[in-house]
Every structure is written in C-alpha cells, then in structure tokens.
Amino acid sequence: MNPPLAALVPCVPFAAAIALGLIGDRRLGGRRIGVWVNLAAAGATFLAALAFALEPPASSALLLADPLARHFALLAGFVGLTASCAEFGQAEPPDLAHALGQGFLGAVLAALMSNSLVVTIAAAEAACLALAAAAALPRTQAAIRAAWTGTVTAGLAGGLALFGVILLALAALPAAGAPALTAPALTWSALPQAVAAGQGGLLGLGFVFALVGAAAMAMLAPLHLWRSGREDAAPLMTTPLVTTLAITVILRLRQAVADTVDAALPGPAVLALGLLAVLIAALALGRQQEARRFVAVATVGQAGLVAVAIGLGTSAAVFAGVLHLTLATLLLTALLSPARTAGSGVTVAAGLVALAGLPPFGLFSGIVLIAAAAAHAAPLLLAPLGAGLGLSAWAMLARLPALRAPGAATSRTAPRAAGWARTGWARTGIIVPWLHLALTALLGLAMPIPLLRWFATIAGSLG
Amino acid sequence: MAVPLAQPLAPLFGSVALIAGLVLITRRRAGALIGAGAVQAWAAAGVAAVRGGLGGDAGLVAAALITLAANGVAIPIALTIITRRRDAAPVSAPGGMGLGAVLVGLAALAVPGVAVAGGALTRESLAVAIAVGLLGALMLAGQRSPLAQLAGVLSLGNGLILAATPGVPLIAMGPLVALAPAALLLGAMGLGAVDLDAGATPGSPGP
Numbered sequence: 267m268n269p270p271l272a273a274l275v276p277c278v279p280f281a282a283a284i285a286l287g288l289i290g291d292r293r294l295g296g297r298r299i300g301v302w303v304n305l306a307a308a309g310a311t312f313l314a315a316l317a318f319a320l321e322p323p324a325s326s327a328l329l330l331a332d333p334l335a336r337h338f339a340l341l342a343g344f345v346g347l348t349a350s351c352a353e354f355g356q357a358e359p360p361d362l363a364h365a366l367g368q369g370f371l372g373a374v375l376a377a378l379m380s381n382s383l384v385v386t387i388a389a390a391e392a393a394c395l396a397l398a399a400a401a402a403l404p405r406t407q408a409a410i411r412a413a414w415t416g417t418v419t420a421g422l423a424g425g426l427a428l429f430g431v432i433l434l435a436l437a438a439l440p441a442a443g444a445p446a447l448t449a450p451a452l453t454w455s456a457l458p459q460a461v462a463a464g465q466g467g468l469l470g471l472g473f474v475f476a477l478v479g480a481a482a483m484a485m486l487a488p489l490h491l492w493r494s495g496r497e498d499a500a501p502l503m504t505t506p507l508v509t510t511l512a513i514t515v516i517l518r519l520r521q522a523v524a525d526t527v528d529a530a531l532p533g534p535a536v537l538a539l540g541l542l543a544v545l546i547a548a549l550a551l552g553r554q555q556e557a558r559r560f561v562a563v564a565t566v567g568q569a570g571l572v573a574v575a576i577g578l579g580t581s582a583a584v585f586a587g588v589l590h591l592t593l594a595t596l597l598l599t600a601l602l603s604p605a606r607t608a609g610s611g612v613t614v615a616a617g618l619v620a621l622a623g624l625p626p627f628g629l630f631s632g633i634v635l636i637a638a639a640a641a642h643a644a645p646l647l648l649a650p651l652g653a654g655l656g657l658s659a660w661a662m663l664a665r666l667p668a669l670r671a672p673g674a675a676t677s678r679t680a681p682r683a684a685g686w687a688r689t690g691w692a693r694t695g696i697i698v699p700w701l702h703l704a705l706t707a708l709l710g711l712a713m714p715i716p717l718l719r720w721f722a723t724i725a726g727s728l729g
Numbered sequence: 730m731a732v733p734l735a736q737p738l739a740p741l742f743g744s745v746a747l748i749a750g751l752v753l754i755t756r757r758r759a760g761a762l763i764g765a766g767a768v769q770a771w772a773a774a775g776v777a778a779v780r781g782g783l784g785g786d787a788g789l790v791a792a793a794l795i796t797l798a799a800n801g802v803a804i805p806i807a808l809t810i811i812t813r814r815r816d817a818a819p820v821s822a823p824g825g826m827g828l829g830a831v832l833v834g835l836a837a838l839a840v841p842g843v844a845v846a847g848g849a850l851t852r853e854s855l856a857v858a859i860a861v862g863l864l865g866a867l868m869l870a871g872q873r874s875p876l877a878q879l880a881g882v883l884s885l886g887n888g889l890i891l892a893a894t895p896g897v898p899l900i901a902m903g904p905l906v907a908l909a910p911a912a913l914l915l916g917a918m919g920l921g922a923v924d925l926d927a928g929a930t931p932g933s934p935g936p
Binding site: 382384385387388391392395398399402410411413414417418420421422424425426428429432433435436439452465466467468471 | 839840841850855859862865866869870875878881882885886888889892893894896897899900902903905906907909910911913914917922923
C-alpha cells in the first residue's frame with residue numbers, strides 16, 4: 267500500500283460524514299438512504315484499514331505505519347464497521363448520528379495514523395468534539411448540558427496536550443544557536459531521538475502537560491472529574507475508541523521520554539494515574555443504576571488498568587496492556603450496541619460478566635498478564651491493584667440484576683421499537699455484540715499463533 | 730534597526746497578556762470579561778507576530794493573524810452581541826487574585842532556569858505563557874458560567890500562542906486547537922442552547 271492509498275483510511279469516513287450530513291433524512295423505500303451510505307463507508311474504511319495493517323507503507327513526516335498504529339487503525343476500522351452493522355439494525359437512529367459517527371471515526375483514525383504530534387492532538391480533540399456534538403442529538407436539556415461539558419473538556423484536554431507538545435518541541439531544540447526543528451523531527455517516530463539531547467527539566471514539564479491532556483481525554487482519575495459523561499450521553503457505539511486513542515498517546519509519550527527524562531517521572535506518574543483510576547472506578551461502580559453510565563465508569567477502570575501496564579513499561583507489561591486495551595475496546599463497544607431486541611438483556615449481562623474479568627472472556631487473560639507483569643516489576647503494587655480489581659468484579663456482579671438496559675425504549679417509542687425488533691434487520695444489531703464477545707473469548711483464551719506474534723511485534727516495537 | 734526596536738516588544742506584550750489573564754479571573758461583569766479576553770488576544774498575537782517576524786517563520790505569523798482575527802476581534806464582537814441581547818448575569822470569580830498569583834508562582838517555579846530556542850524564548854517569557862494557560866485552565870475547570878468557560882478556552886489558546894517560537898513545526902495549527910471548541914461554545918450560546926446565567930452570582934454585579 268502506498269502512502270496516498272493509506273490516506274484513504276481516515277479520508278473515507280470524513281467524506282462519508284460530509285455526504286451523510288448533506289443526505290440528511292432522505293428515504294428510499296421507507297429506509298433512510300444514510301443508513302446504507304453509513305454501512306458502505308464503514309465497509310470501505312475497514313477494507314482500507316485492513317490493507318494498511320497487512321501491507322503497510324513506509325512511515326513519513328505525516329504518516330505513521332508502525333505496528334501500534336496499524337493495529338489500532340485496524341481495530342478502529344473493525345469497530346466502525348460492526349457499529350454500522352448494529353446501527354443498520356436500529357429502527358430510527360437520531361438525525362445526524364451517522365454523520366457525526368463517521369466524522370468521529372475519521373478523526374480517531376487520523377490521530378492514530380498521524381506521525382505529527384500536533385496533528386495527533388488536534389485530531390484527538392476533533393474526535394472529542396464530535397462526541398460532544400453527538401451527545402447533544404437527543405436535544406434535551408440534559409443532553410445539551412452533557413454536550414457543553416464535553417466541549418469544554420475537549421478544549422481543556424486538547425489545550426493542555428498541545429502545551430505539552432510545544433514544551434517537548436522547545437526542549438528538543440538545541441539550547442544555543444538553535445536552528446528550527448524540521449517537521450520530521452517532531453514526529454512520533456523521531457521523538458525519542460529528538461528529545462535524547464534535550465533539556466531534562468523542560469522535557470519533564472512537557473511530558474506532564476501532555477500526560478494531563480491525554481489523561482483527561484482518556485478519563486483517567488482524578489481527571490475523570492472533568493468527564494463529559496460521553497459514554498452515557500453520546501448515542502455512538504464507537505465512543506470508547508476515544509479512550510483507546512488517548513491511551514495510545516500516553517503509551518507513545520511514556521516510551522518516547524523514558525530514557526531522557528528523570529526515571530522517577532514518566533513511569534510512576536502514569537502508573538499512579540492508572541492505579542487511582544482503577545480504585546476510584548471500583549468504588550463508583552457499585553452506585554451505578556443505568557447500564558450506559560455503568561459502562562462509562564467501567565471505561566475509567568479499564569483505562570486505568572492499561573495505564574498501570576504502561577507505567578510498568580516492561581515489554582511483558584506493554585504486551586499485556588495492548589492486549590487488554592484491544593479486548594476492553596471490543597467489550598465496551600459491544601455494551602454500547604444500540605440493539606433493542608429480546609436478547610439484549612442477556613447480551614448486556616454477558617458483557618458485564620466479561621467486563622468483570624471472568625472466564626471464558628478474554629479480559630481475564632489481560633488482567634492475569636498485567637498482574638504477572640506487576641508481580642515481576644513491582645510486587646507491592648499487587649495489593650492495591652488486586653483490591654481494586656476484586657472490588658470492581660464484585661460491584662459488576664452484584665449490580666448485574668439491578669441494572670437497567672441502556673436506553674430502554676420509552677413509552678412513546680416502544681410500539682415502533684417492538685415492531686422493528688421482529689424484523690430481520692434488527693437481528694444484525696444483536697449479532698454484533700456477540701461477535702465482539704466471541705472475539706474477546708478467542709483472543710483471550712485461544713489466541714492463534716500469528717496473532718500472538720502480531721501482539722509480540724507491537725510490544726517489541728515499543729520496548 | 731528593526732530588530733533591536735521590535736525585540737523588547739515581545740516581553741512587553743507578554744506582560745500585558747498575563748495582566749489581562751489575572752483580570753479575567755477576577756472580573757464578574759460580562760463586558761469586563763470580554764474586554765480583558767480581547768486585550769489578552771491582541772497581546773498574544775503581538776508576541777507571536779514579533780517572534781515570527783524576527784525569526785522569519787511564516788507559520789508563526791499566520792498563527793498570530795488567526796489569533797488576532799478570531800480571539801481578538803470576531804469572538805469578542807459576537808460575545809458582546811449575544812450578552813447584550815440576552816442580558817447575561819454576572820459570573821462568579823473562580824478563585825480571585827490569590828489563586829491566580831499562586832498559579833503564576835507555580836508556573837515560574839516549574840520552568841527550568843534555561844533559555845530555549847537559542848534565546849528566542851527566555852525562562853520568564855515561557856513562565857508567562859504557562860501562567861496564562863494555567864489561568865485559562867482554572868477558568869475552564871473551576872467555573873460553571875458558560876461565559877467564563879469560553880473565556881478560559883480562549884485564554885488557554887492565548888497561552889499556547891505565547892509559548893510558540895520560530896522553528897516549532899505546524900504551530901499555525903495551535904490556535905485551531907482552542908478555536909474549534911470556542912466556536913462550538915459560541916454557537917451554542919448564540920443559539921440560546923445554554924443558560925447564560927448558569928453559575929451566576931446573586932446580588933451585586935461586582936467589580
């Protein structure tokens with residue numbers, strides 16, 4: 267695949283977003299045209315992401331094609347496709363939801379595949395803003411409030427992260443008689459070399475700003491206090507992808523400055539944020555009544571667990587972190603599926619059992635691998651980590667019978683939704699979450715050797 | 730002769746931006762907030778224009794022009810129209826001058842004692858940039874008033890511009906990071922989708 271073709275991966279959803287915005291509510295044979303366009307665009311994006319992952323072009327100043335970028339671009343493309351399939355089975359998705367969903371997917375892919383730090387941060391903020399706009403779609407007072415908070419949070423997170431990038435760039439400039447940095451020097455692939463001779467104090471400051479910005483996007487505690495409630499507000503199944511994206515930014519930052527900043531800063535700072543997120547999510551889970559909000563809090567905990575692995579920083583920990591992030595993304599998106607059929611209650615229950623880290627679902631393997639990496643690198647960490655994980659699992663299983671399914675049909679929409687649920691189209695919506703659940707079981711418990719090598723390559727490239 | 734004359738302007742504009750940032754967190758009336766935000770944007774654009782002009786960096790000059798046109802002119806005018814039309818109530822000050830002074834002190838302590846970019850950016854000017862950004866973050870995170878939150882977004886953007894120097898690639902994209910949410914917030918306020926009186930202080934309009 268050559269670089270211009272790789273540009274198709276984010277450009278297809280962007281183009282689809284514009285087309286869907288223009289098409290609006292136009293119908294053909296009773297069905298919205300936008301539903302078909304959404305599905306076709308998601309299919310094309312997935313195929314382009316698959317080609318990018320399997321036949322990567324060389325990285326350039328703008329394009330990043332390392333194993334991590336390829337892996338998560340493929341995951342985002344896959345989740346985008348399955349989300350479109352699930353939305354295809356939805357009776358009446360909100361106006362503009364498809365356009366914003368495609369815009370969000372395009373921004374996530376652009377951020378994941380961009381080699382420029384500035385473009386990555388700008389695209390990540392654009393993804394957060396698309397989610398904020400989607401949160402406003404129900405047009406209720408609460409929805410507008412959630413969208414406003416989401417926009418403010420996006421501005422704050424993006425601003426702080428870009429502050430960090432500028433400080434990293436300044437630190438990378440030679441101290442005296444500096445010529446300009448060239449664009450390729452401020453890329454993810456060249457960042458470790460660029461900062462190797464940089465000024466330690468300024469690097470540390472830049473890292474802290476960038477970490478706080480990315481952590482706010484990932485909703486890591488205590489920055490989850492600024493959280494927009496995007497999981498429970500935005501009607502998009504792909505919402506957890508923004509947390510996945512922010513965590514990859516943290517992973518890249520941590521690995522880039524690991525050897526140049528004072529060793530006491532990057533790893534322990536990420537680890538502390540992660541541990542705090544695990545503990546706070548564990549305490550908050552027991553109080554949640556509604557499944558969508560429950561998923562939002564669970565996302566904080568899962569992001570925290572991956573951050574713990576990133577903070578540990580060893581090859582084994584990074585392997586476990588990337589695997590766990592992949593599995594958690596699949597699970598959390600499955601739980602946000604818009605399916606409203608007779609089986610959706612069972613699906614939610616199975617998803618929550620998986621999220622609790624119980625076998626046969628793959629999160630169990632991710633947790634065991636992260637705990638093993640922690641036991642090897644920092645045995646004392648096992649006590650608070652184990653307490654947090656145990657409390658989370660207990661809260662998930664204890665709250666299971668009391669949870670209301672996400673977005674249960676209201677009395678006004680119930681008759682139409684009930685009629686729709688009997689049609690063949692609706693079945694696509696229920697298949698998708700089970701496909702995600704099956705994949706997490708396969709990846710966690712019976713991972714094929716080529717996939718094992720794939721994850722090992724990712725961890726090796728970051729080690 | 731242009732270089733020696735223009736060079737001292739950057740720290741002067743930087744000081745004006747910092748004072749405007751401190752004024753921002755203490756003002757309660759909408760007009761005062763908007764005015765302080767506009768002054769800060771003009772000062773930040775001035776710093777970027779001087780640095781970009783002296784360093785021959787077209788991207789930085791472009792960033793200065795974007796900041797001036799959007800943060801310094803278009804958004805203040807739009808905000809003035811909206812707040813006059815909808816009679817916005819005064820907002821509560823997020824922490825006052827004391828908290829602002831603490832943040833400025835923290836910024837000064839956090840910046841290591843070195844000049845960067847070959848002396849184009851001194852320790853003091855970097856500390857000013859970080860302080861302006863932190864004051865914006867304080868308004869964003871600590872305020873419930875939509876008007877103050879919008880001012881916080883703009884202040885954070887102005888801080889980014891103050892930290893920019895020639896030679897940092899793609900810096901012209903910097904203003905867009907703050908401008909995109911600002912435009913959305915402004916649009917929501919203009920459409921009446923948010924309550925401008927949220928977080929308002931009861932009683933007197935204040936300073």
